[in-house]
Amino acid sequence: MTFVTKVAKEGYDVREAADKNLSYSAKLASHSIFNIISASLSAGGTSLTFIHGLDFVPKVWIFMVGSDGDGTFMRRIPYIDDNDFNVDFYITTSNIVIESDGGQASRLDFKVIIFTRSPQA
Amino acid sequence: MAEWRGRPIQSEDDGDKGSAAWKYNDTQILTGDIFGSDGDGGIRYQNVTVPKGSTINSASMGFRMNMTTFADHVTRLKVHGIDEDNTADFSSDPLGRAKTTANVDWDLSGPFDVEDEASPPNVTAIIQEIVNRAGWGSGNSLGILVLEDGSTSDTFIGWYPWDDNPNKAPELVINYTAPPTTTTSTTSTSTSTSTTNTSSSSSSSSTTTMVPDPNYAQGIMRITKEGKDVIDSNYLDDYFLDSNYPLLKVHDSGSFTTSIIGLEDIPHTLGYIPYAIVFSQYIEDAGFGGVNITSEYYQHDWFLTGAAYYSYGYTKIYDDELKIVIENINTPRPGTIDGFYYIFKEAVI
Numbered sequence: 001m002t003f004v005t006k007v008a009k010e011g012y013d014v015r016e017a018a019d020k021n022l023s024y025s026a027k028l029a030s031h032s033i034f035n036i037i038s039a040s041l042s043a044g045g046t047s048l049t050f051i052h053g054l055d056f057v058p059k060v061w062i063f064m065v066g067s068d069g070d071g072t073f074m075r076r077i078p079y080i081d082d083n084d085f086n087v088d089f090y091i092t093t094s095n096i097v098i099e100s101d102g103g104q105a106s107r108l109d110f111k112v113i114i115f116t117r118s119p120q121a
Numbered sequence: 122m123a124e125w126r127g128r129p130i131q132s133e134d135d136g137d138k139g140s141a142a143w144k145y146n147d148t149q150i151l152t153g154d155i156f157g158s159d160g161d162g163g164i165r166y167q168n169v170t171v172p173k174g175s176t177i178n179s180a181s182m183g184f185r186m187n188m189t190t191f192a193d194h195v196t197r198l199k200v201h202g203i204d205e206d207n208t209a210d211f212s213s214d215p216l217g218r219a220k221t222t223a224n225v226d227w228d229l230s231g232p233f234d235v236e237d238e239a240s241p242p243n244v245t246a247i248i249q250e251i252v253n254r255a256g257w258g259s260g261n262s263l264g265i266l267v268l269e270d271g272s273t274s275d276t277f278i279g280w281y282p283w284d285d286n287p288n289k290a291p292e293l294v295i296n297y298t299a300p301p302t303t304t305t306s307t308t309s310t311s312t313s314t315s316t317t318n319t320s321s322s323s324s325s326s327s328t329t330t331m332v333p334d335p336n337y338a339q340g341i342m343r344i345t346k347e348g349k350d351v352i353d354s355n356y357l358d359d360y361f362l363d364s365n366y367p368l369l370k371v372h373d374s375g376s377f378t379t380s381i382i383g384l385e386d387i388p389h390t391l392g393y394i395p396y397a398i399v400f401s402q403y404i405e406d407a408g409f410g411g412v413n414i415t416s417e418y419y420q421h422d423w424f425l426t427g428a429a430y431y432s433y434g435y436t437k438i439y440d441d442e443l444k445i446v447i448e449n450i451n452t453p454r455p456g457t458i459d460g461f462y463y464i465f466k467e468a469v470i
Binding site: 005024031032033034035036037038039040050051053054056061063066068070071072073074075076077078079080081082111113115116117118 | 287362363
């Protein structure tokens, strides 16, 4: 017999519930947040490097902060606009690197969300 | 007893101010008397996973020198904490932020050489004051200020910052005992009958204090993958669940369809900017071939180009809605954007 820890959604029997009706299962990878980092790239800057210290390539989402008449908002990168200005990123087993073509006239602010999961695992 | 240790992890996590303005991206943290000016420094630590109300058994900071001045003079410093729940990064001068009542004198007598490690200041009381704050939470950021306090003239020390060597930047080590975990559960029942116009309700609540097993790290619940030892595994990806790291939880999800020249607003009620993710595909109108141009769902951060147009799809996440945007340069062939979204409960801001 195989033992697995499961937590079912409200209204479902944990012994019979399909995976989609589980809040948690030790057989299914969960997305946990390892760290959230605020970072900025100065006007004209071309790269920004973080050492994440995980020894594997983690899943990462990076949002760029913006604002307009509707207020402050977040927009995920990669980013490209019709002037071909672009911001992208890559991840290694030690670093997260945000790269810009340097075309920004003012500081760019980012939120970097690092998950405990590796896409390689 | 558990331990947390960490160093600055980005340029804006440390800096100094001597005769010039505050600098967070310099190659030294200069502290002491800098030719008549006060050399003051600051270090910030992110994701300090010490629960609120923990007992701080000890806390100290390891500093390594990368610049020294006179060998036989005394550098007199005073170490303070920043008296804030979750101090912001040091891209702007943090020296004026509120300081903890607790502070510690840190006087260093030479001679010193580059690469020397200073006797660590004992910051136990400072850390205790910060984690006792009403608004402190595990995973917050805390700040330490190291201020000039009567050094011999022209005597100062430069410390490794993140920008020079992240592995030699000041390390904070906290040994703590987490408070007992308290779980509160509330149950309620109610019945009503319209024919007799009566109703009744009852409620009960209970509070259970769970004392952690001393054989395990206190305050941490951890489940590892099959075959991985829950106590000895230090590889984070071996964990299915660790209470130090919050799970991403779905607040809302759904689908949408809009015109290629349209704009779709998805409201939410969270009151903060959450994580969200949107996927979409672009399908041309039948009169123009009905081609599913993107063929499959892409993250809604795409760029399409045709013979005479460009089209961008992206999502702006506000504290009350998602704006699913399609921007067009010249008019593309008409069609629809078909997509779906997830809004998570966790806050980006």
